[in-house]
Amino acid sequence: MTLEVRSLRVTYGSDVVIDGIDLDIGTAEAPVTALLGPSGCGKSTFIRAVAGIEPIAGGSVRFDGVDLAAVPTHRRDFGVVFQDGQLLPGRTVGQNIAYGLRTRRWSRASTAERVTELLDLVGLDGLADRAVTDLSGGQAQRVALARALAPRPRLLLLDEPLSSLDRRLRERLAVEIAEILRAARTPAILVTHDHQEAAVVADRIAVMSDGRIVQSGAPETIWRRPVDEWVARFVGCTTIVEGRLVHDAGSAAVETVLGTVAVDDRLIDERLVDDGRRIDVAVGLRPRSVTVCGADRGVPATVRGVAALPEDHLLTVTLDDGFTVSAVSTLAVAVGETLRVAIDPDRVAVIG
Incomplete structure (x- = not known):
């Protein structure tokens, strides 16, 4: 399952935020791609455009050959994890993970089984009944990841999911997220400004600057043969x-x-x-x-x-x-x- 982005262009009024991006995500040799760049370069806008939240001014977004231009966000079957997780504060861990399953009318038994499976995957066994307001920052982000993975999405979009955490926790969770994504076998794109985080999680890195991809390749290629001084x-x-x-x-x-x-x-x-x-x-x-x-x-x-x-x-x-x-x-x-x-x-x- 591959996402194909071609000549993508996004504008805010007269300002060009995304300018002609070509990128394939979820290929067999690189199932996880990191979109790496400084704040304000258009990374989050790219995620929103792929998810269908942000309208595009030009180009195309296709998944498995199907143009998504007329497909609304909730029909694209993509999972999204934002910076703050956006958990539902009045619900338990289990209820948060089950939220997307219930809106898709999964049976009670299938939902309970999937929640248990996801809790085990993200290392939160036994916490189904805990209030999300009682979780640590790292636990909350793992719940958000589990919730996004629960409906078995075709693609996972991670928008700087670790940026609000301290350095030590980010480093540990980056390793855990990499393990979870590979275990789930879900193609994904990670947006980050941290090159170490990108290397830990992704198979390929696309470096972004001012709305464009300036270099794309395996992490080692980016480190050892950067295309320019910037x-x-x-x-x-x-x-x-x-x-x-x-x-x-x-x-x-x-x-x-x-x-x-x-x-x-x-x-x-x-x-x-x-x-x-x-x-x-x-x-x-x-x-x-x-x-x-x-x-x-x-x-x-x-x-x-x-x-x-x-x-x-x-x-x-x-x-x-x-x-x-x-x-x-x-x-x-x-x-x-x-x-x-x-x-x-x-x-x-x-x-x-």
């Missing part, structure tokens, strides 16, 4: 350095001010051939992309700042040419100390 910074690269990409005899490496670092063949620009040619590239570094290394590697640097963290030390170092960058060290070092640093090849992004 995407690189949005997914966590804090430093951009110039480099020269060298491909020779089946191997690839990037020469930078931080030394030469070998890179995965999948990061090689498709224009390169096996002739030893070099092209200018930009390299994205994350806070832990540069590490202190031995005397036989890297380049010399002087420590300008030290922050002691639970597992290691985060350093600010300056190279001989004045370039300043963050680095990590497993050993304690002092401000003013001279050492050598190098790029971790597993934490570098080749941009473009």
Whole structure:
């Protein structure tokens, strides 16, 4: 079951909010897609347009080949989970989960069986009779997810379901939601501004900016080969350095001010051939992309700042040419100390 969005356009008066989006959701190789982007880029509007809540100004939304233009929201058979869950406060957990089943006239026995099944799926066994006002934030969002899944929807739309929770709870629930979606085998799209959450939950990520999809691919592709500097910074690269990409005899490496670092063949620009040619590239570094290394590697640097963290030390170092960058060290070092640093090849992004 695949949702096909083609040339989707949504406007608010004269303002274009969604501008020509093409996206397939629920494919066999990527049943769960994350729509990742900053606040205000149109992510929630996209969800509302797919659900039929927001009218579209152009393009099409099709499910299994059927155009949904004339299909009202309640007939699309899509489940939706919003940021705040929107649970019914005067009802119990079980009654909330059963709500959509009763409106579809499921029998009492079938409803009770499905509620029990969903409580087990979301890890809330024994809480059917609890008032939803007595739930924690994480429990409430799992009830909302169970309610959306109860009628066995053809597609699940998750609109920033974890954004109101604290970081630690979001990280735990992201793992749980990923497990629940795979167990339920329901194609889904997750809207989020958190790239870590997107990577945990989704098989594919579509990065959105100003109403457009600017890059789409597997999480590793987005991290390791962002299409431009904006995407690189949005997914966590804090430093951009110039480099020269060298491909020779089946191997690839990037020469930078931080030394030469070998890179995965999948990061090689498709224009390169096996002739030893070099092209200018930009390299994205994350806070832990540069590490202190031995005397036989890297380049010399002087420590300008030290922050002691639970597992290691985060350093600010300056190279001989004045370039300043963050680095990590497993050993304690002092401000003013001279050492050598190098790029971790597993934490570098080749941009473009």
